[in-house]
Amino acid sequence: MDRLTALQVFVTIVEQGSLSRAADNLDMSRAKVTRYLTELESWMDVRLLHRTTRRLSLTAAGEETLEVAHQLLGLTNTLDGIRNQNALVLKGQLRITASYSLIDSLLMDVVGSFVSHWPQTAVDILATDDSVNLIDARIDLAIRITNDLEPNVVARRIGECRSIVCAAPEYLQKRGKPIDAQSLMHHNCLSFAYFGRSAWVFDGPNGPESVHISGNISANISEVLLAATLRGHGISLQPSSTVKPLIESGQLIELLPEWQPKTLGVYVVYANRKQVTPLQRQFIDFLIEAIKRSPHW
Numbered sequence: 001m002d003r004l005t006a007l008q009v010f011v012t013i014v015e016q017g018s019l020s021r022a023a024d025n026l027d028m029s030r031a032k033v034t035r036y037l038t039e040l041e042s043w044m045d046v047r048l049l050h051r052t053t054r055r056l057s058l059t060a061a062g063e064e065t066l067e068v069a070h071q072l073l074g075l076t077n078t079l080d081g082i083r084n085q086n087a088l089v090l091k092g093q094l095r096i097t098a099s100y101s102l103i104d105s106l107l108m109d110v111v112g113s114f115v116s117h118w119p120q121t122a123v124d125i126l127a128t129d130d131s132v133n134l135i136d137a138r139i140d141l142a143i144r145i146t147n148d149l150e151p152n153v154v155a156r157r158i159g160e161c162r163s164i165v166c167a168a169p170e171y172l173q174k175r176g177k178p179i180d181a182q183s184l185m186h187h188n189c190l191s192f193a194y195f196g197r198s199a200w201v202f203d204g205p206n207g208p209e210s211v212h213i214s215g216n217i218s219a220n221i222s223e224v225l226l227a228a229t230l231r232g233h234g235i236s237l238q239p240s241s242t243v244k245p246l247i248e249s250g251q252l253i254e255l256l257p258e259w260q261p262k263t264l265g266v267y268v269v270y271a272n273r274k275q276v277t278p279l280q281r282q283f284i285d286f287l288i289e290a291i292k293r294s295p296h297w
Contacts, residue, residue, distance in 0.1 A: 003040070003043070004072070006036045006037070006039060006040040007065075007072060008026075009022065009026065009028075009033055009037060009040075010040055010048060010065065011066065011070065011073065012026055013033065013037065013049070014049075014056075014058065014062075017056060019034055019056075044061070044065070046059070047061065048062035048065055089118075090118040091120040092120075092121060092122075092277075093122040093123070093124060094121070094122070094124070094140050094279060094280065095123075095124045095137075095138055095139050095141075096123060096124070096126070096139070096140065096141045096143065096283075097125070097127075097132050097134075097139050097141075097142045097143070098125070098127065098142070098143040098144075099127070099128070099143075099144075099145065099222070100128075100221055100223050101223060101242050102145060104223075105239065105241040105242050106287075106290060107125070107143065110283075110287050111125065113290075114282075118282070121279065129220055129222070130220075131144070131150065140270075140277075140279075141269070141280055141283065141284070142268070142270075143266070143268060143269075143287070144266075144267050144269055145161045145239070145266055145267075146264055146265065146267065147262070147264050149267060149269070154270045154271070154272065156268045156270075156284070157265050157267055158266055158267065158291060159266040159288070159291040160263050160264065160265055161240075161263065161264045161265070162240045162261070162263055163238060163240060163261040163263075163264070164238055164240045165184075165200075165235060165237055165255040165261065166229065166236065166243050166246075166254055167229060167232075167234070167235040167236070167253055167255060168229060168230055168231065168232040168253070169232075169250070170231075170232030171233065171234060171235065174232070175187060178235070178256060180256065180259070181200075181202050181204055181209050181211045181256060181259045182209075184211050184213055185211060185212055185214075187235050188214075188215045188217075188235065189215040189234060190225045190229060190234040190235065191215055191217075191218040192218070192220070192222055192225060192236075193219065193220035198212060198213065199212050200237055200262075201261070201262040202259040202262070203259070203262070204259045204260075205259075209259065215234050215235075216234075217233060217234060222238065222239070225238070226238055226242065226243070229252065230246070230251060230252065237261055266291070268284055268287070
């Protein structure tokens with residue numbers, strides 16, 4: 001048994017929440033994923049997962065194994081990176097699509113570092129908040145923030161995006177601060193066309209809570225809502241990576257910190273996993289490291 005591969009399979013099962021999704025993520029058959037898990041448990045002589053028809057959960061031994069697996073796989077990735085940097089000269093162009101806010105808050109810094117590190121590469125960025133057909137648009141990678149990926153897309157979750165409820169001091173002086181999530185119903189809430197247009201979902205002090213919201217401005221680009229928020233036109237739900245610097249400078253005020261808005265996943269989407277190139281893999285590694293280092297993600 002390839003124990004490193006078995007550990008990777010085990011980690012992917014836990015991250016994806018099922019053997020079937022892990023198989024899709026790893027581009028393996030479900031039977032092969034099951035065999036790796038079974039052989040790993042046999043080698044360790046302990047059950048790692050409680051498995052039922054509806055859900056998976058870690059055993060105590062599984063939790064310990066997961067922590068060690070992350071450490072071992074991280075070391076392996078580090079060694080691979082050293083090997084690749086010494087053995088590989090990357091060339092060529094990447095076409096990448098992402099939302100305007102993601103490009104501004106994260107992607108431009110990653111692209112700048114990447115092309116500086118690999119001077120024979122180039123990156124072409126398509127900025128849009130719409131989902132793009134990667135094959136038709138000749139896109140190599142799409143970076144998306146969502147909890148609703150299209151069926152059958154090939155994607156890898158690389159992080160998560162937290163949001164903040166915020167408003168400008170000018171708006172709060174006129175309308176006052178909301179005291180809890182439900183009081184947002186009495187405020188002018190600026191809505192995003194692709195997320196929370198009529199309701200915002202929170203994890204509050206007493207558990208999950210959904211709040212119906214309304215307002216006189218909506219848009220399909222988050223930057224439009226951010227501009228309206230900064231001008232004092234209402235309250236909006238914004239990515240923390242975008243608004244934390246504005247909150248630190250006093251241009252915006254964070255509201256309802258005890259109510260955490262629903263977290264979204266950050267995904268890299270490919271047209272075909274089997275044809276992922278070294279150039280794409282290296283860029284994804286740059287992106288993941290940037291997310292880990294950033295204080296706003």
